[in-house]
Amino acid sequence: MQTETKAKAEASKDKIAKFGPDIDIAQFAEAQERRDISSLSALSPELLRAAQGVGIELKEEARAGTFVQLDHSVIYQRIKDSYAGQAEIMSITDALNKYPEIKKKYYWQAVSVDTDKYTSYAELNPMHGYFIRVFKGSKLKRPIQSCLLLQENQTLQNVHNIIVIEEGAEVQIITGCSIAPKVKQGLHIGISEFFQEKHSKLTFTMIHNWAGEFHVRPRSVAILEEGAIFTSNYILPRAARSIQMFPAAYLRGRNAVANFNSLLWGLGDSYIDVGSKIILEGDGSRGQVNARSICYDRSQIYARGILHAKHDNTRAHLDCRGILFSKEGKSFAIPELIADKAPGSTLSHEAAIGPINEEEIHYLMSRGLSRQAAIAMIVKGFEDVSILGLPPELETYVSRIMELTQKEAL
């Protein structure tokens, strides 16, 4: 089994990804291993700021647990005492040692190891990542947070994460990926495999903060059993050289639900190719994709979406909207609906790219807003974090993070 996985990885070492610019992985060095830290406050001030900028709460008061990986080193992993027995969080390396069955049950069981050269690299050069498991029936009141930081320039970070939400369990996970200010170039490869058992609920909110010459290649797949609900939120408030990802959710069980929401800001020369794919396999399964993108400067944004119905009595909708603010930018909306031997499935989409409607601006101006304020209100509304379906306190928190980061970025 292990040999077979390795062989597949070896065979796909040079397999170019279907989308996005091809990256020469060899140009980036691997970072060194570091020591653990006892608390998040032990991080350097610049890393603390970087972590805060992607939603990490340093005091951990409002969090059930925390995982931090700096470059290639897991430096902090902790589940709060009050949540012991409800969830566990540790490096994937430790988890594979502690629970050998994980390898067969979860490792590369959702994402294919031979997807492309990036998944291949992750298998052939494993460098941690996290394992989060929420135990059966546990409904965590506080979110779990994870933070993947990179502090050395021209290096790569390569993580493999596994998230298991057992039957009836519920959790919010905030994951932030960020870099130290001195990092200008680099590559982040992130493999994330989600397994949701019956009637479990997971909201996974990922905030990215990269630099203008940084490349990002996440590869994520979720597998949902009966009645499970998966919400994946992706927020990109800053520039990156290139980001390409196409996370997928397989709704295998009856009445499973998947929601993908993304808020993308194309800044500088960013090349952003972000898709979402929902495969409806279970009777009564449902899906929704909401993508919002704003294209500035010379950025290019591809917002893709695939709704693939393989079973009758399934339903999914894709809402993909973009605003192009720059004459040098490019914005693409590429929805794809596939009814696959499932005549009773209902798939729909709305895709629109355009300037802000003058009629809407004039309407708000007729209430006394200046033109600039009216545009700002519409743009803010366009990138409305309420589409993320977060609880109110987390929604306010994410709004604040976005506002601060965007202010800096612009």
Next chain:
Amino acid sequence: MLEVKDLFVEVEGRSVLKGISLKIEQGKTYALLGPNASGKTSLLMSIIGMPQYRIISGRIIFQGKDITHLALNERARLGIGIMFQKPPQVRGVKLRKICDMLLPGGKKKKTEVFAQGLGLSEHLERDLNYGFSGGELKRSELFQLLCQNPELILLDEPESGVDLDNISLVGRTINELLHPDKNGNPSAIIVTHTGYILQYIQADKGYVLLNGKIICEGHPLDLFKGIKKHGYERCTECKLRQRLKPKRVKTK
């Protein structure tokens, strides 16, 4: 309060108002009657200052100030409010957000009161006008006007697309707007094609527009009665008579 002097307006090179003059007095309500494309809505849009309505000549004076070339939002800030016939949907902007902006700090509590009165409590967190029914759109517009509390209220076909259940609520709310519980009522101009709204609102004076011009004026109910009986075609004839006897204005 408002004076429109010999106003000529174009939209995309097409002449829509051809020498309109009228005076709006403080606290009075005026009805604008006329067939489709007669210039009623164009007059309201020109008064509020919609940019696509290009003023060729003439003047608009509001409370002694020449606002002919003032920006739309500046006019709103001076105290002109409008109820649109077909307001646009603004995705992502919540109805509550607009009202929070319109209501001064000390009066934020009124949001809930106004919303409840108009059956819009659950709409406060919804995107502005998105997925609203015809009646809900009208109520949303009136709700925003209640929050804005303008000195001059422009109402563009408040009864269009409203069912019988909603029309009395719309009429009652307009009366509330026109006769607030304080000294000094605002003025209003109501555009109506069908005239039904006049059963709910007491208007002081009516104007009939045809082809971008005011062709007749009088008591709104008398004008409406005549129009209902003879249609707007008779107004043209009336206009001809007016030319012969300008001081005797009748629609019959």
